[in-house]
Amino acid sequence: MMNISTAGIRSGALSAAEGSKTSADKVAAQQAPAGAGAVADEVVISTLAGRLSAASTATSATIRGYDHATLGAWVNDNTTDILYPLDAEHKAAAAKQVPQPNDAAAAKSAAAATAFVDRKGPNPFAGLSREQLSTISNDDSGTFTINERRAAFTQAYQEEEAWRTQVVAQAMQEYNTTGKMTSFFKSVLAHFNTLPQLEQSQYPANYASDLEDKIKLDFNYFNHAAGDGGPTPGSLADLLKNQDKKGLDLFDLLIR
Numbered sequence: 001m002m003n004i005s006t007a008g009i010r011s012g013a014l015s016a017a018e019g020s021k022t023s024a025d026k027v028a029a030q031q032a033p034a035g036a037g038a039v040a041d042e043v044v045i046s047t048l049a050g051r052l053s054a055a056s057t058a059t060s061a062t063i064r065g066y067d068h069a070t071l072g073a074w075v076n077d078n079t080t081d082i083l084y085p086l087d088a089e090h091k092a093a094a095a096k097q098v099p100q101p102n103d104a105a106a107a108k109s110a111a112a113a114t115a116f117v118d119r120k121g122p123n124p125f126a127g128l129s130r131e132q133l134s135t136i137s138n139d140d141s142g143t144f145t146i147n148e149r150r151a152a153f154t155q156a157y158q159e160e161e162a163w164r165t166q167v168v169a170q171a172m173q174e175y176n177t178t179g180k181m182t183s184f185f186k187s188v189l190a191h192f193n194t195l196p197q198l199e200q201s202q203y204p205a206n207y208a209s210d211l212e213d214k215i216k217l218d219f220n221y222f223n224h225a226a227g228d229g230g231p232t233p234g235s236l237a238d239l240l241k242n243q244d245k246k247g248l249d250l251f252d253l254l255i256r
Helices: 045-063 068-082 088-095 104-117 130-137 146-178 182-194 207-217 236-246 250-254
Strands: none
Touching: 045 068, 045 104, 045 130, 068 146, 088 104, 088 146, 104 146, 130 146, 146 182, 182 207
């Protein structure tokens, strides 16, 4: 049986960084302290839009001409910066960063992000699109602080994990019911196509085409045959079909 959790979902930067994440990134939302409001509710939208535009413009200029591998390495470097150690020294240095422009709305956003990292408030970027979260987390122009970038990265990570949990459960049901994973591969491809370019850079360059090939093959893992072909000799379906005739037990099946 295939490992469904890895059969069609590439472990990119969001998953690869899981081991580096701390409990501060996983804590449930708590009441924000005075002066640290959530972006979705309190930060002036025009200011946020302007900062997103500035960050996007700066990033576009930086990555212009990058091939897939170079872009992926650049995003990995950003992730390393974002997931700095949460010791007192690093946290103090991060908290001192100021956003650009350092107006009241941007300062409030930065304070909310620091409160989130300190487990004293909710994620200020909950509700933003994946494209916006990617823009913030990969901004190295100084428009967003390191804590804002970490908060955006964490929000995207949690959303990705929630989607993966759901789609893997659906894949298990499909596999156990039909012996196939074609619908699973379709869901993964559709999801991949919605991801921001910077997130897509964390996957192999042929990731989408490989999924398309799997979808076209429509493989049945029970029958070990493409499409609606019958069980091939030695397939799971063939072994189960003949186990009574041959006196096979579970251990016989497992060692084959």
